[in-house]
Amino acid sequence: MKTNSVNCPALLVTAPASGHGKTSVTAALARFHSRNGLRVRCFKTGPDFIDPTLLAAASGQAVYNLDSWIMGSEHCRQLLYDAAAESDLILVEGVMGLFDGEPSSADLAELFGLPVLPVIDAAAMAQTFAAVLHGLATFRPSLTLAGAVANRVASARHADLLRTGLPAGLQMASLPRNPQASLPGRHLGLQLADEIADIAERLDQLADTIGETWLAKLPPAIAFAAPARSPKPEPVLQGKTIAVARDRAFCFLYQQNLECLRDMGARLVFFSPLADAALPDADAVYLPGGYPELYADTLAGNNRLRADIQAHIAQAKPLLAECGGMMYLTEALLDVEGRRHEMLGVMPGVAVMQGKLSAIGSQQAELDGQIIRGHTFHYSTLQTPLSAIAQAQTVNGHGGEAVYRLGSATASYLHFYFPSNPEAIAGLFLA
Known part of the structure; x- marks a missing residue:
């Protein structure tokens, strides 16, 4: 009997704003799990040409964009459904902050039932981490929080301060500051994967930090509904x-x-x-x-x-x-x-x-x-x-x-x- 959905573990990696480390964390997750033999498919929210090259290098798989306005909801649904049918994990990197843009990462997460994983640059904060996370978690109650990532943490003591005030039962992964593993950027964003000579070593260092946290385990599987498929375009460019x-x-x-x-x-x-x-x-x-x-x-x-x-x-x-x-x-x-x-x-x-x-x-x-x-x-x-x-x-x-x-x-x-x-x-x- 034909099923109307397929199940696959999935996360949408988000942040309060650009620059908190969404790409690094998504790439780290992709590298860690693909390195362990899993088939990981990554997507990038919104129009973006740069981050997908880094996620492709981390996962070893082609990376597609997801944008419900440019692409249409059903086209996005089809890409996710097809990926879920052949993958062990789906990772979607958000764009800007969780609620920024039209459509926003939050809109996409809500549309497809994706649990969100906020990444917060904690380098210059302590107890305020919990307040920022609280805002992200409660601003739109319809969203599901998978946990949180404290990025660029200086020490174990710093991590303890960040956990102060967190809701009971909420998981926080603490990722250390590591300039050697950072992804270099320029005026249009990060550098492309093939421009970073030691990209493999950087990705491996990022992946190693995942193995020391609860993120080493796959998130729960969610159901991806079957799309209303559009017919394939006519072969009008045949012979060209x-x-x-x-x-x-x-x-x-x-x-x-x-x-x-x-x-x-x-x-x-x-x-x-x-x-x-x-x-x-x-x-x-x-x-x-x-x-x-x-x-x-x-x-x-x-x-x-x-x-x-x-x-x-x-x-x-x-x-x-x-x-x-x-x-x-x-x-x-x-x-x-x-x-x-x-x-x-x-x-x-x-x-x-x-x-x-x-x-x-x-x-x-x-x-x-x-x-x-x-x-x-x-x-x-x-x-x-x-x-x-x-x-x-x-x-x-x-x-x-x-x-x-x-x-x-x-x-x-x-x-x-x-x-x-x-x-x-x-x-x-x-x-």
Whole structure:
């Protein structure tokens, strides 16, 4: 008889705010349990390209995002259900603070019945730990608290002070301060897993601390309901080859986006604008976001690839450029010191790096009469004489990012989530 749910141990790792150590604790749990032979599947709440690389390195499994607004509740439910059916543990890393954002981590936990595990940076507090935890636990009574993690604890005495005032029966795991195991960051968040030379050693050190706490035991299993499955997209990209930029400069890729293109029949070939001297033979090109500002000199010096991409567009072949990919299309990139770096010269205007965040948040855009959802997160601004073909809107209906079209090329600061409208995305990759 077909079951309507599957059971699997699960936790949503959260915090009062960013910077408390959610990623480190989630990675530590994933590393510890996968190291012990369990199949661990990790998810990241909200749009994020960086943390999933660290969680994938820790778990050895592909990591998907979960966002009920961008992706839709049933799509999220399907991803969780499929993971639960083949896994021993599901870990979901939250975003920002537990109640921050629309939708928030708390919304996701409530929607899918996930018990929450708050991580609180206790380095500069003592008895106040219990008060902060009390607020997280009681602000929305519908949530289930699995326990708590006191992070960056200085000593056994410090841990005893943190436990003062905790409700009876509430488990607190005390994780020591360890700078050697910390995950390094920069202006858009943490560094990517493949940029950290000793990532394996750091993850193992983080995992070792889990083994000394109650977190070494699996949490109780919860039921994941069967989704209302959507039909697979039509294979409208059958026979088409899409060249996807993927290296340290262009690394902001949803795993789901690549799978969506393949589900529509596309053949994907990957190339590096940093290292490759030629563009692969392809019907279309996808330039995702990333860190072109960190590798501007190298990109500027790759003249052969510049000529190939220019020729690709001159032949009216489709190209989609998102955020950093759009910056690469411009005439030049100005770094934070004001230095000019020549880019592809396909799109009139310049991208100007700033020392502060320019835009962040989920948005949707109507292109060719169809809605595509995604998000924006960038430190640069674009100075261009081009007129937008569309203006995205935020979750609350405010004006968002511009979308530009230059012949067969579409460009925007938006990072599109392809499964939100596969048909519309296919249209961007078809001549």
